[in-house]
Amino acid sequence: MPRKSYVKKREVIPDTRFGNEAVSKFICSLMRDGKKSTAEKILYTALDQAAEKLGVEPFEVFEKAMSNVAPQIEVRPRRVGGATYQVPVEVTPERGQLLSIRWIIAYSRSKKGMPMAERLMRELMDAYKNEGSSIKKREDTHRMAEANRAFAHYRW
Numbered sequence: 001m002p003r004k005s006y007v008k009k010r011e012v013i014p015d016t017r018f019g020n021e022a023v024s025k026f027i028c029s030l031m032r033d034g035k036k037s038t039a040e041k042i043l044y045t046a047l048d049q050a051a052e053k054l055g056v057e058p059f060e061v062f063e064k065a066m067s068n069v070a071p072q073i074e075v076r077p078r079r080v081g082g083a084t085y086q087v088p089v090e091v092t093p094e095r096g097q098l099l100s101i102r103w104i105i106a107y108s109r110s111k112k113g114m115p116m117a118e119r120l121m122r123e124l125m126d127a128y129k130n131e132g133s134s135i136k137k138r139e140d141t142h143r144m145a146e147a148n149r150a151f152a153h154y155r156w
Contacts, residue, residue: 018059029101046121065127069134070096073145078154087154088145107133
């Protein structure tokens with residue numbers, strides 16, 4: 001059966017404060033129950049607090065944290081002759097952005113006992129400084145890819 005054509009990428013409307021599409025994607029991922037203004041408030045508060053503590057611009061905190069967390073390489077399962085191999089593949093910039101958004105939000109949500117803005121601020125600060133849970137996740141992903149380098153010839 002032939003494969004279907006590719007899905008067209010939807011156009012993302014940049015956010016109001018920084019005019020950036022990545023920030024807009026982050027807000028949409030952070031949003032729960034359609035409460036976009038709440039998600040915006042949480043992110044902007046977290047960025048302002050992080051920027052104040054680090055002494056840099058809020059957008060710079062966001063950009064550097066995202067680029068630090070984005071993995072360069074990951075493993076994808078590939079079935080070859082009855083066996084499933086973890087094949088290391090390079091990560092596209094879009095997927096790297098998606099994974100970093102997902103990991104930062106997931107680890108922020110997993111911390112309990114404080115407001116979401118503060119949890120997100122701490123995770124963003126840790127990512128900015130190249131430490132913390134989301135950076136550890138990236139390191140684990142890279143380590144896994146490195147360990148399975150022998151199966152790189154199964155790439156498709």
